[in-house]
Amino acid sequence: MAGLMTPNSLDELAACLAIGNVRVVAGGTDWFVRDVESFGEEDTLIDLSGVAELRGVTLQGGGLRIGAGETMTSLAGSPLVRTHAACLAEAAEHVGSWQIRNRATLGGNLAGGSPAADTPPALMALDATAEILSLRGTRSCSVEGIVAQGRAALAPDEVLVAFTIPLPEGRISAFGKVGSRKEVSIARLNLAASLRRSGGSLSNARVVVGTLGSAGRLCPGAGEILIGSLDLEERRRAFCSALVAVVEAAIPGRSTLPYKRSAILALGEDVFDALMRTSDEGRGRS
Amino acid sequence: MKIEFVVNGESCAAEVDSAMRLIDLLREELRLTSVKEGCGAGECGACTVLVDGEPVCSCLVPAVQARGRDILTVEGLAKDGQLSVLQQAFLDCDAVQCGFCTAGMILTAHALLMKKDNPTDEDIRTALAGNICRCTGYVPIERAVRAAADRIRAARS
């Protein structure tokens, strides 16, 4: 019969990983619906929910460190996340229903590998790095790198421990998504963007579109326009056109293209306006 | 594996395995049949129970995650044969038709009222967005939650 283990610390978790043929479950929102099918009689399930070190949001060495076991509810309600990683708080706030947000974790949202996941584009826009534990030790990898590799990025015995988001002075960020209905929707398209504002000038834009076949696609062209020298109206238009071009290149001929083309226009405007509003407020929000 | 937890204020212990969901533990082992399975996929909210005061879909939660937690089902709401204010408001406002969604609705609303004693209409709708009702059209449910909030505050002052 399949095994079951409940480590309470990272050390105990490491010991559990050593038995081999293991699968891990955190919030469980995907487990019985999707992952359990590939779980064999010889396998062992490790419940991560008791591992204390997977929780916590702290400022550490100039960055924001977020435990991979933090839930969508806790991220959306965290003053630190809201202040320093606004787009991540917004993404978390709009995942699924209240019931789902209470269980779904930041690590699980990335490890699940769904192209429609909401928090990976936000983590990418914030240039986050993931800390990954396995029997081979701890390694770190950019969220961008993990998203690029899809579900193959993590071996079955690898566990996301935490994310670190660098906090450059004056960074602001915003997130938007379009779904089929107002609440509880799976994103048909999402968009996260961050930039730095120092004095009157904007720099370091990172613009990420999700759900185009992968959980996040970095759009350097749109980023350049975002911080470019065009006046506001022209910049908004050019930004949206650049995003439309990204969508057209990503899913040429796909039946969803006309829908996504018009959706990205609306989303681009929303995110652009949110960023410019925040940057006008002149607060050090990020 | 044997786990210990609290359900509706009482300490419990149960044998769980990796295949068992929280809804199975509550319905099959503990016979708490107020917990209903609609979709079994986290979409309808009929299976909602509170874990440490937070609504969750018990069809998604591995039973082992009940370990050390405090779980509330509708069976734990009435006290001494007296319905809770929220349960009574559901009856008074005709917020129950077939009743399949009702236990989940009431628990989600209960969690909301524990956090916000005077929720806005928007708060109520956002909180209940994960609870689907095929009968009532939601208006009486919203009204019931509002009525309960008003009654609870009135009783306190």
Ligand code: FES
């Ligand atoms: S039965 Fe659990 S959400 Fe539908």
Ligand code: FES
């Ligand atoms: S009363 Fe029938 S589903 Fe809500």
